Amino acid sequence: MSTDKLDKSLEQELSSLAAEGRTKSPERVIEAYIPPKDEKGPRYRLADSSQNFMRFNSNAYLSLSNHPELIRAADAATRNFGVGPGAVRFIDGTFVHHVRLEERIARFVNKPGAKIFNSAYTANCGLALSISSKKTHWIGDQLNHNSIIRAMRISNVPSANKGIFAHNDMADLKRCLDAVGSDMERVVVVFDGIFSMRGDCAPINEIVDICKSYEDRFKDGVITVVDDSHGIGAFGDTGRGTPEFCNAWPDVVVGTFGKAFGVNGGFVAGSQTLVEAVRQKADTYIYTNPLSVADCAAAVKAIDICDSSQGKDLLAHLKEQTARFRQGLDRLGMESIAGPHPVVPLMVRDTARTHDLVTYLYDNGVLVVGLTFPVVPKGDETIRFQINACHTPKDIDQVLGLLAEFA
Numbered sequence: 001m002s003t004d005k006l007d008k009s010l011e012q013e014l015s016s017l018a019a020e021g022r023t024k025s026p027e028r029v030i031e032a033y034i035p036p037k038d039e040k041g042p043r044y045r046l047a048d049s050s051q052n053f054m055r056f057n058s059n060a061y062l063s064l065s066n067h068p069e070l071i072r073a074a075d076a077a078t079r080n081f082g083v084g085p086g087a088v089r090f091i092d093g094t095f096v097h098h099v100r101l102e103e104r105i106a107r108f109v110n111k112p113g114a115k116i117f118n119s120a121y122t123a124n125c126g127l128a129l130s131i132s133s134k135k136t137h138w139i140g141d142q143l144n145h146n147s148i149i150r151a152m153r154i155s156n157v158p159s160a161n162k163g164i165f166a167h168n169d170m171a172d173l174k175r176c177l178d179a180v181g182s183d184m185e186r187v188v189v190v191f192d193g194i195f196s197m198r199g200d201c202a203p204i205n206e207i208v209d210i211c212k213s214y215e216d217r218f219k220d221g222v223i224t225v226v227d228d229s230h231g232i233g234a235f236g237d238t239g240r241g242t243p244e245f246c247n248a249w250p251d252v253v254v255g256t257f258g259k260a261f262g263v264n265g266g267f268v269a270g271s272q273t274l275v276e277a278v279r280q281k282a283d284t285y286i287y288t289n290p291l292s293v294a295d296c297a298a299a300v301k302a303i304d305i306c307d308s309s310q311g312k313d314l315l316a317h318l319k320e321q322t323a324r325f326r327q328g329l330d331r332l333g334m335e336s337i338a339g340p341h342p343v344v345p346l347m348v349r350d351t352a353r354t355h356d357l358v359t360y361l362y363d364n365g366v367l368v369v370g371l372t373f374p375v376v377p378k379g380d381e382t383i384r385f386q387i388n389a390c391h392t393p394k395d396i397d398q399v400l401g402l403l404a405e406f407a
Ligand SMILES: Cc1ncc(COP(=O)(O)O)c(C=O)c1O
Pocket: 118, 119, 120, 121, 122, 145, 147, 192, 193, 196, 227, 228, 229, 230, 255, 256, 257, 258, 265, 266
């Protein structure tokens, strides 16, 4: 037996993907982390390159991944309990660090309870498996993250029970709600807090108000769910994310520990009953080993730091550097999408120019993400810059200088 015949078919499929421009480029490998020094943030060494790079493509907005307190917490947990849980949660794979992280994140987002997952991706899938029924209608923003779209698919939501509203268009959300069949018992409205390709945020206060006005039409009401993976830790006055920024809290909050908090893992936070339903029904929680205790201990430490004066300083620095970068783009006459989030898209609006600029930045030691068709519509070609708290004014000015030279 061999996979020769399968490989042939897969090669054809991969060629088709390549012809459609849908394949990912080869993965670069980071070989060394060079700590910050001389008013410069950290640098990274890549395999096959002798130069040092700045990362302007990292989601680790608070730059906590290399924080000594997180490393110490992970190290202590590992020394006490080892590197892996040995089983799934319900077969004695639950350690005190899992429970502590669940309590800590629930408190952080001000919900009665939370369940943690290996990632926000599996958290979305687990939530959908837990709350979907034959009489559940799902409504989502057109630009929702792939994990939400996948979540709806794996929970077998038929297309008749789904509505998609145009990005952040509240009239269209109402249209979707009006279209829900009277036989439906439960409506779930789900949206990203921050849209990661654009850095803009959902108008959560408006969404929550609109959903409330439809609440009485359905036996189980209208449940609002925000996936605030890019907002939690990085956005709002105290890092509580987009709900804090909008001053409106959806019923359920999904998020990740793998972005602003700099670690790994995801969570679903909501009522105690919802959390118990997740524990009983979410296959992506039940049938898979949990995060390591090292991840959990580091994530708890990251949340503690976010809630401390140190965290406030980091957040303030992040906001200042984001504003510095955005103002620099304005001065250069470069187009972006306005907003305070550290995802700063540079609208290039041309495929070849986007590729050329990404290459130019790479050649000059800056890692960014270029987004071209079919990831974004033709004409919306973008370079996504992500500001992190480790960036110094010198780093920001260096990138702005390169952009000025390129222009
Ligand atoms: C909205 C949203 N949800 C989920 C994820 C996935 O997060 P994780 O890496 O924890 O699975 C992302 C990451 O890009 C995201 O933007």
